[in-house]
Amino acid sequence: MSDINSKLLFTQYTLNQLTREKRSFLEINDTYLRLFKMLRNKKTLMIAGSQGSGKSTLSLLIKKYFLKFYSKNVVVLSIDDFYLSSHERKKLAKKYKSNLFETRGVPGTHNLKLLFKTIDQLKKKRFPVYIPIFDKLTDNKKKYKRKINKADLIILEGWCVGSKPIEVKYLKKNVNNLEKSKDANLIWRTAYNNALVDYQKLFNKFNYYIFIKLPNWKYVINWKYKQELGLRSVRSDNRLKNKLFEFIQYYEKLSKWMSLSSPNFCDTLIKLDKNQKIKKIIFR
Numbered sequence: 001m002s003d004i005n006s007k008l009l010f011t012q013y014t015l016n017q018l019t020r021e022k023r024s025f026l027e028i029n030d031t032y033l034r035l036f037k038m039l040r041n042k043k044t045l046m047i048a049g050s051q052g053s054g055k056s057t058l059s060l061l062i063k064k065y066f067l068k069f070y071s072k073n074v075v076v077l078s079i080d081d082f083y084l085s086s087h088e089r090k091k092l093a094k095k096y097k098s099n100l101f102e103t104r105g106v107p108g109t110h111n112l113k114l115l116f117k118t119i120d121q122l123k124k125k126r127f128p129v130y131i132p133i134f135d136k137l138t139d140n141k142k143k144y145k146r147k148i149n150k151a152d153l154i155i156l157e158g159w160c161v162g163s164k165p166i167e168v169k170y171l172k173k174n175v176n177n178l179e180k181s182k183d184a185n186l187i188w189r190t191a192y193n194n195a196l197v198d199y200q201k202l203f204n205k206f207n208y209y210i211f212i213k214l215p216n217w218k219y220v221i222n223w224k225y226k227q228e229l230g231l232r233s234v235r236s237d238n239r240l241k242n243k244l245f246e247f248i249q250y251y252e253k254l255s256k257w258m259s260l261s262s263p264n265f266c267d268t269l270i271k272l273d274k275n276q277k278i279k280k281i282i283f284r
Contacts, residue, residue: 004029004033007033007065007069008025008028008029008033010065010068010069011023011028011032011033011061011065012025012028014061014064014065015028015032015057015061018057018060018061019054019057021277023277027277027278030281031270031278031281032061034281034283035210035268035281035283036062036065036066036069038268038283039062039153039208040066040070042153042207042208043123043152043153043154043207044123044153044154044155044156044205044206044207044208045062045153045154045155045156045206045207045208045209045210046155046156046157046161046162046203046206046208046209046210047059047155047156047157047161047210047212048157048158048159048160048161048162048163048209048210048211048212048258048262048266049159049211049212049213049214049270050159050212050214050217050220050251050255050258050259051159051220051223051224051227051248051251051255052219052220052222052223052224052226052227052276053212053214053223053272053276054212054272054276055157055158055159055212056076056078056157058157058210058212059076059078059155059157060076062074062153062155063076063155066152066153072152072153073150073151073152073153074151074152074153074154074155075122075131075148075151075153075154075155076155076157077115077118077119077131077154077155077156077157078157078158079110079115079156079157079158079159079160079161080134080136080158081131081132081133081134082110082111082112082114082115082118082132082134083104083109083110083111083134083141084104084109084110084111085140085141086102086139086140088111089101089102089103089104089109090102092108092109096187096188096191097187098183098187098188098191099182100178100182100183100188100250101188101191101192103247103250104139105159105250105251106160106188106192106195106250106251106254107160107163107192107193107195107196107199107254108191108192108195109192111132112198112199112202114132115202116201116202118131119154119156119202119205122148122151122154123154123205125151127148127149127150127151128147128148128149129147129148129151130145130146130147130148131145131146131147131148132145133145133146154206156206159251159255160196160199160254160258161203162203162206162209162211162258162262162266163196163199163254163257163258163261163262164196164200164261164262164265165193165194165196165197165200166189166193166196166253166254166257167257170253170257170260171186171189171190171193171253172186175252175253175256176249176252176253177249178246178249178250178252179249179253189253192254196254208267208268209262209265209266209267209268210266210267210268210269210270211258211262211263211266211268211269211270212270212272213259213262213263213269213270213271213272214259214272215271215272215273215274215279216274217252217255217256217259219274220248220255221241221244221245221248223276224244224248225240225241225244228240228244266284267283267284268281268282268283268284269281269282269284270282
């Protein structure tokens, strides 16, 4: 079997395992294999996109592909694993006098100090490095951690990764009922936007940025719902869907801002269609 056929078959099989959908060889060759070749000699990488956009899937695919064909160990860090505990977020809410900070997600609700430390340890190869794990079902950190002994490529993936602070005019504009009814004084959104300034030092530690752009925000709720059903191993849950509709409002403003701004400075832009498939990929 030729090298290209081996890569096509492996990528197709792995994508099918991760997404339960079969991609054509033409699509894989024109998108994924081109991307992997571009990333081959990178040491650090950020991947961002809204909920359900496929950030984690792409990260895992890169990890498996690089190990098989480049003999490189890829460490995937999810910014979600660095969320503050529910107790810590309650203290944050009290500090800013906004209960919205009790809900994980926006900048300021991560343990930035630990994230800096972890990335520095990985880059300086001070192994073993222990990575925290956040349990979204319990909304708290797990007691055990991942042990890492080698890292040739470090990937940081997350919904707000790589974002620039929101411009004041857009920050003041209400994009949903949550902002209108619970943040009319702008305390919450101003605080997390100010926190995002400190995140820039973190993002500058990475030398390549991939942004996954959705065709429209309206698809987020359905894609996130599909993702959560998979985590719970159930086919439907109307109560969960209603809860998610409120939950994603916490992410909406910054996600929409990133959709407007990130395509202007990312290194690779991946545009998705309404079926979560790659419509177009732009390399810069």
